[in-house]
Amino acid sequence: MGETPSGVREARESVNEAAKNARNVFLFFLLLLFYFGAIALQTDHMQILKLTPVDMPLVNIKLPLTYFYIFTPIIIVLFHFNQLLGLFLLSGAVGDFRRAIKPLGVAEQERQINLLYPFPFIHMLIANHHSAPLRWCFTAIFTIAVVILPIFSLILAQIMFLPFHGWQTVLHQALVVIDLGLVWFFWWKIKTAVRASTSGKKPKLRALVNRGGAAALTLIALFLSFSEAVYPGLWNETDYSYALLPRFDLPQNLQLNGKVLLAEEPSQAVIAAYLTNGKTQADAWREEAKPLDLSGRDLRGADLSFAQLPGANLGLAQLQGANLKKAQLQGADLKEAQLQGADLRLTQLQGADLRLTQLQGAQLKDAQLQGADLWFAQLQGANLKFAQLQGADLLDARLGQLDKQEGESLRQKLEHNIPPGPARSLALAWVADGMKGESLPRPEFYQGANFDLTSPLAGRGVIPLTGGDFKERQADLLREPLCSSPEAAAGFVRRYATSTPTARLLLSPDCGVFAKLPPQARANLLDRAKEYNLPTPAP
DSSP states (O other): OOOOOHHHHHHHHHHHHHHHHHHHHHHHHHHHHHHHHHHTTTOHHHHHHTOEEEEETTTEEEEEEEEHHHHHHHHHHHHHHHHHHHHHHHHHHHHHHHHHTTTHHHHHHHHHHHOOOOHHHHHHHTTSSHHHHHHHHHHHHHHIIIIIHHHHHHHHHHHHEEEEEETHHHHHHHHHHHHHHHHHHHHHHHHHHHHTTOOOOOOHHHHHHHHHHHHHHHHHHHIEEEEEIIIISSOTTTTTSSOOOOOOOOOSSBBBBOOOSSBOOOOOOHHHHHHHHHEEEEEEEHHHOOOBBBBBBBBBTTBOOOOTTOBOOOOOOOTTOOOOOBBTTTTBOTTTTOOTOOOOOTOOOTOOOOOOOBOOTOOOOOBBBBTTTTTTBBOOOBBOOOOOOOBBOOOOOOOOOOOHHHHHHHHHHHHHOOOTHHHHHHHHHHHHHHTOOOOOOOOOTTOOOOOESSSTTTTTTOOOOOOSSSHHHHHHHHHHHHHHHHHOOOOHHHSSSOOHHHHHHHHHTTTGGGGGSSHHHHHHHHHHHHHHHHHHOOO
């Protein structure tokens, strides 16, 4: 065995040095991917709803959830680019090494190859010197660690943050495309560098398998990112159920049915203090718990059935197609929310603010809307059968146009149930307005012939009250919903300059709701009592 030529030795040392650097980058990148995956897999729907910061192990910092899902995927792509660039440079060194050992005998070539640094990527590039099983092993390691893991880590980020329904999904899709482009570009550059260092050609079958596998992985990644991991309405704003007909059961929307959804729950110390002072745990939750602020959030298709969101701020929220069946939303702010096609059956909405809310086609059967404000709400096609609307404000609420047959049927029922007089005339005028598609005015605007909205006729109608003071009647209608629900009472007080009869009701010991109201609501009522000399509860 002669002395190794200096050119071969230098080429081998160059490969080994580049391989050590590439190995360090390779291992660090793998650790980064597993670190990210471990954190991402812990993201749940409650964390997405509340935007709870991410606890970053090892570095001991809390990162805002949105920042984590914006910057971490970008960092993955940058590190992947750095890794692919390092492997490309290493492939050039391997090419120089192959050219250097080409004049040597077969035995010496094998000896020089065995002296190379044991990095799988090197031995994958000089696969002709290894057995078929070993070649497949090297190729599998490279494909999984360098191609599949980075790309599918990006898709994992897209899937885990998908229920947020934000522009981050488009960012993730763009990063998947960029990363796939980097893989194809550097794969072609590496293959070109290796091919230049050898005169042999890869068997056609092996080349076909490699290209077919690469194309299949690319199509799978694009399919998952652009067809499966998409949320309702991402590409089609009029479709609130599915986007691009997903075939897998991916978590597109928030699933929080039956959950207690509060920004902050009362601590055990606070609850203990309440119990010590003779109050109940329910009092502590009602007075100390902080409602969620979900204003402007995209909650399309979310399952919030049976959830508890008292006093939540959902103003301007997108809730199209959401399931809010039997949810507790007493006193919630839903002003200008988008609730088209939402399921609000049996939902507790006492005292809720539904002004300018879009409720077209919503299911409001048996909904509890006592004292709710539906000013200018859009209710065309909504199902209000058996809905409880005592004391609700329907000023200019749009109930949709009555067709000729429906309007005639309702007119006959009103004529049959209401004696001749101003009340009947005004009720018939309301029917005429409905047949023209005009809005339903506030009841008291009908010159003293006020409307009790608790008894729908033909699913739409109202029975006029024949006399009495409207404000006194309103207080009477609101007694049950407000006195039995502090959240509804608080929402009512917050939104209205409470009438004297209603203020007297809420302050009365018989109602018993005053002590259960939040401090601000109690202060507002006491100001009202002072202004109009109303009796106040004993301290």
